[in-house]
Amino acid sequence: MDKLVIEGGTRLEGEVAISGAKNAALPILCAALLSAESLVLTNVPELNDIGTMLKLLAQMGVKVEREGHRVSLDASGLNNPVAPYEMVKTMRASILVLGPLVARCGEAKVSLPGGCAIGARPVDQHIKGLQAMGAEIGVDHGYVNARTARLKGARLFTDMVTVTGTENLMMAACLANGETIIENAAREPEVVDLAQCLVAMGAQISGAGTDVIRIRGVERLHGAEHRIMPDRIETGTFLCAAAATGGDVRLIGTSTGYLDAVVDKLMDAGCDIVGEKTPNHEAIRLIAPKRLQAVSIRTSPYPAFPTDMQAQFMAINCVAEGTAVMRETIFENRFMHAVELIRLGADIKIDGNTAFVKGVARLQGATVMATDLRASASLVIAGLVAEGETHIERIYHLDRGYEHIEAKMTRLGARIRREQA
Numbered sequence: 001m002d003k004l005v006i007e008g009g010t011r012l013e014g015e016v017a018i019s020g021a022k023n024a025a026l027p028i029l030c031a032a033l034l035s036a037e038s039l040v041l042t043n044v045p046e047l048n049d050i051g052t053m054l055k056l057l058a059q060m061g062v063k064v065e066r067e068g069h070r071v072s073l074d075a076s077g078l079n080n081p082v083a084p085y086e087m088v089k090t091m092r093a094s095i096l097v098l099g100p101l102v103a104r105c106g107e108a109k110v111s112l113p114g115g116c117a118i119g120a121r122p123v124d125q126h127i128k129g130l131q132a133m134g135a136e137i138g139v140d141h142g143y144v145n146a147r148t149a150r151l152k153g154a155r156l157f158t159d160m161v162t163v164t165g166t167e168n169l170m171m172a173a174c175l176a177n178g179e180t181i182i183e184n185a186a187r188e189p190e191v192v193d194l195a196q197c198l199v200a201m202g203a204q205i206s207g208a209g210t211d212v213i214r215i216r217g218v219e220r221l222h223g224a225e226h227r228i229m230p231d232r233i234e235t236g237t238f239l240c241a242a243a244a245t246g247g248d249v250r251l252i253g254t255s256t257g258y259l260d261a262v263v264d265k266l267m268d269a270g271c272d273i274v275g276e277k278t279p280n281h282e283a284i285r286l287i288a289p290k291r292l293q294a295v296s297i298r299t300s301p302y303p304a305f306p307t308d309m310q311a312q313f314m315a316i317n318c319v320a321e322g323t324a325v326m327r328e329t330i331f332e333n334r335f336m337h338a339v340e341l342i343r344l345g346a347d348i349k350i351d352g353n354t355a356f357v358k359g360v361a362r363l364q365g366a367t368v369m370a371t372d373l374r375a376s377a378s379l380v381i382a383g384l385v386a387e388g389e390t391h392i393e394r395i396y397h398l399d400r401g402y403e404h405i406e407a408k409m410t411r412l413g414a415r416i417r418r419e420q421a
């Protein structure tokens with residue numbers, strides 16, 4: 001298993017390009033199942049999770065072609081609406097094939113995603129919504145078995161805001177008979193990006209980005225071309241790395257518009273952040289203060305502070321002036337990075353879903369272990385500011401969601417290398 005070795009103490013400077021969004025690309029790849037014509041996607045990030053999803057679609061009979069960041073999918077030969085456990089267990093987002101398969105094929109056999117480090121993450125809302133649209137769904141031997149002659153439009157309420165739940169139901173509704181209304185819908189920009197792709201394929205969707213999405217079902221969807229939106233969590237991660245190291249960094253191909261809550265908190269911490277927008281160029285520049293001020297956060301669904309940025313912001317608060325109170329309201333076990341940060345000298349107390357982080361003058365390098373995707377990003381940020389060397393083990397977590405992170409960080413002046421552990 002690989003590990004990252006980081007020599008702390010360098011200030012990040014310069015500019016780097018942000019990749020396409022993992023959490024937009026994953027549902028949009030599944031949207032290809034809804035049509036018998038080809039879907040061509042650009043700006044698709046080269047990540048392990050994307051590779052896993054392409055393999056999952058290919059074994060269903062989808063023709064997949066990939067050249068760098070361009071992917072074309074042709075689901076005219078879709079003949080195996082099954083997502084097996086061996087593939088689903090490595091990536092929970094596989095559940096996103098459920099809605100499209102039921103809508104296109106009238107049947108699906110999808111393994112229940114197993115447990116996950118950050119929480120139980122059930123999929124009951126996905127199932128409840130499809131049942132309300134007329135699917136007969138049984139869960140046996142670890143598989144969701146769904147069947148229907150044709151889904152029918154329905155008025156759906158999700159018990160909580162669920163991103164992939166909203167995405168699954170929105171995709172299923174595109175081919176249903178009649179109108180579907182999803183209330184309490186997720187408003188994340190990735191939901192909007194998926195809706196834009198579906199509309200390009202001929203879907204009739206309004207309200208994406210608000211908490212009420214209306215979908216008028218059509219007989220079939222046609223092919224389309226779509227460019228994946230920039231990754232706002234990669235953007236936020238690099239902004240936090242620049243902030244923690246007292247840096248001056250420009251991120252190209254992304255905009256503050258996708259993560260206002262994070263930008264606000266970074267400004268509260270003392271950073272100067274400027275969004276640049278011209279007709280064919282968008283970028284964000286962050287200039288960090290000498291010492292950051294501690295900033296309290298509370299994670300909530302979009303447009304509030306994203307749970308996917310909580311770990312990275314905790315790394316900032318570890319070296320800021322003052323004490324921050326950080327509340328995680330989305331997942332029940334998303335503080336695993338805290339014990340690893342404490343190994344680096346951080347002063348953190350955990351009480352249920354609240355972390356009290358008291359800034360220290362400096363962290364010391366040590367060997368730490370990545371436990372999940374965003375926790376690993378938090379450890380990279382901490383390693384960049386810790387004195388001496390930090391070794392981060394199990395970085396396969398990191399490779400799921402960050403494209404060429406060590407090359408990008410090196411471009412900004414970080415001393416970081418990958419080694420065989």
Ligand code: EPZ
Binds near residue numbers: 122332401
């Ligand atoms: C998406 O996960 C993201 N993944 C996650 O990003 C992100 O953390 C999460 O949304 C929250 O923003 C993708 O988009 C592929 P949810 P998702 O359904 O959809 C509960 C990353 O780091 N819930 O919005 O699985 C659930 O347990 C990943 O890139 C149910 O109880 O999250 C959680 O407490 C990590 N029943 C809350 O809702 C359901 O049927 C929000 O989960 C569905 C969800």
